[in-house]
C-alpha cells in the first residue's frame with residue numbers, strides 16, 4: 004500500500020476550509036473512495052505527490068497537457084512573458100497572434116473570442132446562438148458535458164455523472180425547461196425533436212466525440228445528421244471541442260470527420276495548462292459579440308498574456324511537429340496490450356479510443372450512449388483504479404473519463420502501465 008499520510012492530512016485540513024476539500028468535485032475521489040492524491044509536481048508524463056510517491060499520469064490535468072508536464076518550450080515562453088507583466092486588461096499582440104493562428108488553421112472559424120475556461124466558452128456560444136436565431140431552446144446530448152453553467156446541468160457527463168446527480172439544485176425550472184435532452188448517437192431522436200420543436204431551437208450543442216461519459220465516438224453519419232438538420236432549421240450547430248480540439252487532430256473532430264459547425268468552443272489544450280477558453284465561428288454570428296455587436300460578454304483576465312503565451316507555444320508545437328501519428332501509435336500500443344490483458348484475465352471489458360484519448364469500460368458490449376455507459380461496472384473500476392494507483396499509475400478517479408496520452412508518454416511508460424495492469428487484473 005502507498006503511504007499517503009501527507010495527502011490524508013492535507014485532505015482533512017482542506018475540508019475545513021474548502022467545500023469537500025477540493026476546487027472541482029471529481030478530484031475528491033468520491034466515486035472510487037479513499038484519499039485523493041495531493042500533487043506536488045509534474046515532469047513529462049509523471050507526477051509526484053506530497054508523500055514522495057511517483058505516478059505515470061493519465062489524467063494530464065484532464066486534457067490540456069498534450070505535451071506533458073513542464074514542456075521546455077512552454078516553460079521557456081512563460082518565463083519570458085512573466086517578466087514583462089502578468090496582466091494588463093488591454094489588448095496585446097499575443098491575443099492577435101493566437102486568434103490569427105487558429106483562424107488560419109481551422110476552416111469553420113472566421114473570428115475567435117478568448118475567455119478563461121471551457122464553461123465560459125459554451126455559455127457564450129449559447130448566448131450568441133439565441134441572439135442570432137432569436138429562439139429560446141437548446142438541444143443538449145445526454146452524457147455530454149459543457150461546463151457548469153445553468154442550462155447544461157441536466158443529464159450531464161463528467162463529475163455529475165460520476166456522482167450520479169441527474170440535475171443540480173439551485174437552477175430554476177424555467178431555465179432547465181429551455182434545454183431539451185437527446186440521446187447521443189441517435190439520429191432518429193434528434194430528427195424527432197426537430198419535427199416537434201425545430202422552429203424554436205436556437206442551437207444544438209454537441210461534443211463531436213463524447214469524452215465526458217468515457218470516450219464514445221460518433222457513429223457513422225451522426226454528425227452529418229446534426230449538420231443537416233440544423234442547417235434545415237436555421238439552427239446554430241455548436242461543436243464543443245474543449246477536449247477534442249487540437250487533440251484528435253490539430254483541427255479537432257471537425258477536421259477528422261469533415262463536418263463544419265457554425266460555432267466551436269475550445270478549452271483545455273488551447274491554454275497549454277493555463278486557464279484559456281475560446282469561442283470561434285462564422286463572422287456573421289461572432290460579430291454579434293460586444294463591442295462589435297450587442298451580445299454582452301467580457302472578462303478582466305480574458306486573453307491574459309501568460310495563459311495565451313502557454314497556449315500559443317503549445318499550438319505552435321503541435322502545428323510544427325504534427326505529433327498526432329506518434330500519439331495515435333503510442334495509444335494504440337496501450338490499447339492492444341490492454342485488450343490482451345483483459346482476455347488473459349478473463350475480464351469483460353471494452354476499450355474505446357479516438358487518437359490519444361481512450362476509455363476502458365468494464366462491460367461486454369460497445370458503449371454508444373449515456374445509458375450504455377451507466378450500465379458499465381463501476382465497482383470493478385473502483386478496484387482497478389486503486390490497484391493501479393498502488394502500482395504508480397494515476398488514472399482518472401472515475402469510470403466515466405478518458406485516459407489522456409501525451410507526447411511525453413514513452414514506450415517505457417506504456418510497458419510499465421501494461422505490466423501493472425496485468426498484475427492488477429490477476430488480483431481482481
Ligand SMILES: *Cc1c(COP(=O)(O)O)cnc(C)c1O
Pocket residue numbers: 119120121122123125148149150151210215243244245246270271280
Ligand atoms: C472540460 C470541459 C468543459 C468545461 O471546461 P472548464 O474549463 O472546466 O470550464 C466543457 N466542455 C467539455 C467538452 C469539457 O471537456
